[in-house]
Amino acid sequence: MSEYYNKISKIKYEGAGSDNPLSFKYYNPDEIVAGKSMRNQLKFAMSYWHTMCAEGTDMFGVGTADKSFGATDSMAHAEAKANAAFELMDKLDIDYYCFHDRDIAPEADNLKETNARLDKIQGILDNLMKSTGKKLLWGTANCFGNPRYMHGAGTAPNADVFAFAAAQIKKALEITTALGGEGYVFWGGREGYETLLNTNMALEQDNMARLMKMTVDYGRSIGFKGNFYIEPKPKEPTKHQYDFDTATVLAFLRKYGLDKDFKMNIEANHATLAGHTFQHELRVAADNGVFGSIDANQGDMLLGWDTDQFPTNVYDTAMCMYEVLRAGGFTTGGLNFDAKTRRGSYTQEDVFLAYIAGMDSFALGLKVADKIIKDGRIDKFVEERYASYKTGIGAKIVAGTATMEELEQYALNMGDVTTNISGKQEYLEAVINSVMFGV
Numbered sequence: 001m002s003e004y005y006n007k008i009s010k011i012k013y014e015g016a017g018s019d020n021p022l023s024f025k026y027y028n029p030d031e032i033v034a035g036k037s038m039r040n041q042l043k044f045a046m047s048y049w050h051t052m053c054a055e056g057t058d059m060f061g062v063g064t065a066d067k068s069f070g071a072t073d074s075m076a077h078a079e080a081k082a083n084a085a086f087e088l089m090d091k092l093d094i095d096y097y098c099f100h101d102r103d104i105a106p107e108a109d110n111l112k113e114t115n116a117r118l119d120k121i122q123g124i125l126d127n128l129m130k131s132t133g134k135k136l137l138w139g140t141a142n143c144f145g146n147p148r149y150m151h152g153a154g155t156a157p158n159a160d161v162f163a164f165a166a167a168q169i170k171k172a173l174e175i176t177t178a179l180g181g182e183g184y185v186f187w188g189g190r191e192g193y194e195t196l197l198n199t200n201m202a203l204e205q206d207n208m209a210r211l212m213k214m215t216v217d218y219g220r221s222i223g224f225k226g227n228f229y230i231e232p233k234p235k236e237p238t239k240h241q242y243d244f245d246t247a248t249v250l251a252f253l254r255k256y257g258l259d260k261d262f263k264m265n266i267e268a269n270h271a272t273l274a275g276h277t278f279q280h281e282l283r284v285a286a287d288n289g290v291f292g293s294i295d296a297n298q299g300d301m302l303l304g305w306d307t308d309q310f311p312t313n314v315y316d317t318a319m320c321m322y323e324v325l326r327a328g329g330f331t332t333g334g335l336n337f338d339a340k341t342r343r344g345s346y347t348q349e350d351v352f353l354a355y356i357a358g359m360d361s362f363a364l365g366l367k368v369a370d371k372i373i374k375d376g377r378i379d380k381f382v383e384e385r386y387a388s389y390k391t392g393i394g395a396k397i398v399a400g401t402a403t404m405e406e407l408e409q410y411a412l413n414m415g416d417v418t419t420n421i422s423g424k425q426e427y428l429e430a431v432i433n434s435v436m437f438g439v
């Protein structure tokens with residue numbers, strides 16, 4: 001296999017004291033944290049679209065990074081990308097990857113030829129996976145890039161577009177299944193609207209549910225054993241995306257009886273765009289039994305779009321891993337870096353430095369989360385805060401046996417509430433600091 005990243009050697013764990021930028025300072029794959037190796041706790045994945053495809057194009061200029069991998073013909077390029085992807089995963093010690101169908105093979109003039117191209121690359125990926133032991137965390141279909149999807153895919157006003165999307169998803173699911181994918185993701189793409197003046201929202205959502213149901217049924221019929229995920233996002237590209245946040249998606253799934261079939265793929269930057277913290281979205285998913293996987297990145301609080309930056313904020317990674325550990329850890333999901341280097345960070349080395357920064361930040365987050373749990377002060381505080389529901393009237397409320405009359409009588413006897421315990425937010429934030437900085 002030709003070396004595409006020939007200036008970079010395999011990245012090793014050298015510890016926090018190392019000043020070698022091309023080394024892990026905190027990610028030590030075999031180190032046991034909270035009962036499992038870091039490798040298995042974190043389950044890092046590479047996103048094909050940002051890492052192998054995105055060249056840094058923005059509204060004001062063309063790409064800055066060269067991702068041609070020495071190829072000129074489009075299928076030779078797809079093959080080179082596959083080989084480069086596995087070289088990169090090997091050098092970064094990343095076990096999983098994720099893709100959209102169009103990331104791995106370019107669309108041809110017609111669906112038949114497009115699918116033949118996918119078959120060819122599937123064979124190449126299959127061989128690379130067998131020889132390296134790398135795994136597919138999840139696959140998905142890009143039903144938003146091509147102009148045919150200008151009004152959406154499953155929620156398009158045009159039935160021909162719906163049919164084309166179904167055909168595309170069928171093929172993407174077949175490839176995901178054949179490659180042993182642990183998950184299949186629906187991210188909304190252009191499933192939303194710009195104005196209600198031209199939109200039949202009820203029909204669009206009914207149709208989206210129909211498409212999802214068909215996908216689940218077909219997936220199970222061909223032996224797909226993984227999880228189906230929905231990735232909530234509130235805006236961009238449409239003004240109002242239907243999968244706004246986890247709570248909205250839950251209502252949608254329950255309305256259409258799809259809640260047993262889908263879990264959430266929570267993205268940090270999507271959470272903050274929805275006006276929530278990353279931790280909030282993870283907690284809502286876990287509390288409702290639909291926590292699945294994570295698109296790891298971070299946004300910029302001063303910018304209103306999905307900047308998809310590599311995560312380096314350790315408070316956020318710590319609270320994320322705290323939620324993951326509380327939820328019992330990943331099963332079929334993992335941490336997919338849905339993140340890209342800034343346009344000015346255009347070199348191959350920058351891609352490695354970015355992954356190292358993201359992986360080290362999550363390794364630190366995992367260690368901090370484990371310490372927060374072992375320290376116990378936070379969990380104990382929360383436990384005690386709700387102690388009144390353990391006995392007396394509180395226990396009756398929780399057991400569902402208290403009546404309005406009984407509660408009224410209780411309140412009359414009480415006169416008024418005399419004690420309320422302080423919420424102590426500032427103290428608890430200081431506890432997190434003391435756990436993190438440990439002095």
Ligand code: XLS
Pocket residue numbers: 100140185187231233267295306338
């Ligand atoms: C876009 C999404 C996308 C999905 C996969 O904002 O994050 O990258 O993860 O379609």
Ligand code: NI
Pocket residue numbers: 187231267295338
């Ligand atoms: Ni994403």
Ligand code: NI
Pocket residue numbers: 267269270306308338
């Ligand atoms: Ni995103």
